[in-house]
Amino acid sequence: MVLKKRVDHGFDGLRVPVIPKAPRSARRRIAFKKAVEDGQVCAIELLASLAGQLLQESEGSASSNASEGNHHPPFSQGVIEQDIQDGVKPLKKEEIHQGSCVESTFKTEVASQNSSQKPLSHTKTGHVSVNNSSDCCEKVEADVKSEIFEWDNKFGNYSNRLVETRENFRKSSDGKIKNGFKREQEAGSSCIRGSNLADKCSLEGHLEFASFSRNGNGIKLGFRDDDENFLRCKKFCTKPKAFRSPRRIAHRRIRNLMSFKYWKTAPKLKDSELSRSDLGVPRYHKRKTCYGFERSQHNAIVKKRKFVDRVSGVTSDGGFSSESVSNSPQKGMDGDKPSSSAKLHVPKAKDSHVKFSIKSIRIPELYIEVPETSTVGSLKRTIVEAVMAILGGGAHVGVLLQGKKVRDDNRTLVQTGISCNENLDTLSFMLEPTSLQASPTVCVGDPSSQCETSQPTRSTEIPVLDSGITDTLHDSPLLTYPGNLIESNHESTSSLADTTLDKLTPDSRAIVVVPATTETLAVVPVSQKTKRSEFVQRRTRRPFSVTEVEALVHAVEELGTGRWRDVKLRAFENADHRTYVDLKDKWKTLVHTATISPQQRRGEPVPQELLDRVLAAHAFWSQHQAKQHGKHQAGPGTLKITEASAERPCVC
DNA sequence: TTTAGGG
DNA sequence: CCCTAAA
Known part of the structure; x- marks a missing residue:
């Protein structure tokens, strides 16, 4: 009965994002590069x-x-x-x-x-x-x-x-x-x-x-x-x-420059997800889903993200002189091999000078929303404002070594470890606004720690579906300075998004949805082949809501603990940011949570009722699994409904 | 690709 | 969440 009830109000009714997309794994490989690349192109x-x-x-x-x-x-x-x-x-x-x-x-x-x-x-x-x-x-x-x-x-x-x-x-x-x-x-x-x-x-x-x-x-x-x-x-x-x-x-x-969010169809996508799903973009054909567009003329929403710059090469000894910077591409690297060029060569000069050649500077990706009816002119202004907001208050550079921010300005390069080749490979710079106020959505914190971008000027009411989205706007593709496209990866330059373009005609909406990207773009486009791992960043954390937990529990109660893919399909098919691995992991933690005392639990409290069900289901399926194991290798899918429903743990 | 587990 | 060995 309880089960029945739950089924009725079904998960579809929940705020589960409806974003048909390819499996995460797939998105990752392809779209990923793409997005990164894209980000760079437009960045120029x-x-x-x-x-x-x-x-x-x-x-x-x-x-x-x-x-x-x-x-x-x-x-x-x-x-x-x-x-x-x-x-x-x-x-x-x-x-x-x-x-x-x-x-x-x-x-x-x-x-x-x-x-x-x-x-x-x-x-x-x-x-x-x-x-x-x-x-x-x-x-x-x-x-x-x-x-x-x-x-x-x-x-x-x-x-x-x-x-x-x-x-x-x-x-x-x-x-x-x-x-x-x-x-x-x-x-x-x-x-x-x-x-x-x-x-x-x-x-x-x-x-x-x-x-x-x-x-x-x-x-x-x-x-x-x-x-x-x-x-x-x-x-x-x-x-x-x-x-x-x-x-x-x-x-x-x-499209990349302007990331319009199609909340309705892709409500909860986070940057990373978006970017990865570059290929999936075509599916977001419901343009009308750009909420709020019609509402007002000036409800432009701009979100900025942290921007990290990378040092990509070292060449001349001009230090930071403009000359050295501009020449570096030719001198320091093999023009035909961008990927390799990203490497830093730190010829330790006799004078023990560390030579840098910063080939690129990035600014955060901008997320902008404007009414469809707004004029191109206003759109331009909006963008300008967004950009200026980032740099308007002045900016300074943060130094990152191996992903960690070097905070002590008084330490020497040697002390900091910025003098040896190995470390230089992971040296990067982050452009930061001098004042947070100046740029509300700019991230200033340590890159490694999810920078919390302040909510965009909220006055610009964000679409209803915005829920949970803000946090997804963190990392993003970084815009690149024209002087250094060298970093880009040929491969990625290619294709995705092609499909999307098919639908774009000059007269179509000025801007298109842009798969944004956290991991994706956030990831540095620099020689991904060789050092992708160094910059791939974790997906933004997305705690399961009680609603999701409920859905998960429900699904597991019916499907068992060994069919995560099915669980995913059944209860989270539209929640692209939840992979079956995520669900499995969540179940794992749920079981753990249910096991420990309430005092030891953290995060959003999960109703005890759910935890009880978790334990019950866990126990049931564990036992069932053992049973199945002992018997013939009847696949889990062969579980007889009758049997299942009869034994299924049900909190009645 | 999906599971199952350790990290 | 991530990473991976296995399947």
Whole structure:
């Protein structure tokens, strides 16, 4: 009877997330890399432009940032600052409209749409020809496009390109233009914006252009071939990552930048889960599930996460000089082998100097929610605000060695262990806001300990289903500074999310769900092949609620203790964050909990009634198991219902 | 992949 | 929760 009752109110009625997804294990392998990769890709743009923005603001030279009147303190001294400045010097004199990171990122979207008017075509060799593009950039565009293609085909190249690009920008700003980059850039700028930036090159502009190009390539009109090829590839390749449609890439970028949560369908996903399930994204087709979007125009929700930076290489002896930083990619590492490049080489100089070359800086992933009806402009502003909120209050760098934060600023590097090769491999930097208030959702704590990101400005009411989500927003993919894409892993660059993109059309919602990611993205994209383990972080802890416990107990009562997969399917099928291993573990602890005295129990108290059932079920199934064992190896599944129901422990 | 257990 | 040996 009791059982019956429980069945009635069934678990479906519980707040169990409904997220159809592949088994955890599967998600892990594939989606994981993906997500990480994705995070990086988009990071480039965001960071690049962000740097520009910061620079402008910090220098105060920036005339007036039309929309954002915020004046944020410049970065605190340090490597980071230098790196960034170095990378964006060209931006100084430029007038970047809004100058926000948003700008560049979103232009992609816009460009994409516009470009639909320009039929393009390209051959399989990657060559691109422009049939009907604006006069201003016809040829150049073609050149760039082909370049873009290269990038697509080889992330490593892409990365290097960017690095190179940065270099060129710097040079061009000095009047020494080596390649035709400036030209390209100008073309890109004018093509996209109309022309107001054509006179000066900027990192942002370039990136923008790159994005544009990609989008352009993705236009259906001119690239049916691509699509077909892609499909074909997808069909015959085990790993359809060989070729990625530019459009997909572009979209993915956006999607990554903007992580919209589809609560309804994926209510409880945590970052990590999300990212892992990159492949599963397509399943979240219920776009309307973006709660709150329609509700208000300004209920933008932004969540930040901790950001950890990694030192990825050591090369020149310039220490932290900008020069050393920017050169490191070429000098210190093998451009073709990003993965290896991530390694630190600490040539112990005669002077016992430890040489660093920080190739990347990351900022936390941003989670933003805005109404569907909001304007692109407001979206941009929202992003800018989010970004500025992180760095606005100024920031400093935290040093992490082997995952542990080095708190003592007075210790020497040698004392700290930052002078030997081994340790340097695990050295990383974390960008931290100087004041928590300044950035409410920024994590400042020790990375190893789940940083508690403060709730996003709550005023922006979070969707109903938000429950339990906040905690999932911690770690996330880290945005990477353009200067160092080198770290990325080719493989991961490829594919997932492709499916998702299928549904994305230029006119579709500006942003797409982004599998966020904790473990996933949180995990450093740096040479995963070799040192993934070092950065894979634990899943965020998610204590079982009484409701879940009830469901678990109920399921076990019926299925027994040796069929966790079935238990999972029956009671937690929609709770993707609960794997059968989790359930098994939980049962283990439940049994233990039920065994110990109430005083010794911790955490959310589990009703004694449930614990009693746990013990009863445990005893019953243990006995049953033994019985089965003694008898013939009749599988557990053969348990006769009658018998089971008759003996099943039931608290009546 | 799923179980079963130790860490 | 994680990691893994076994199955």
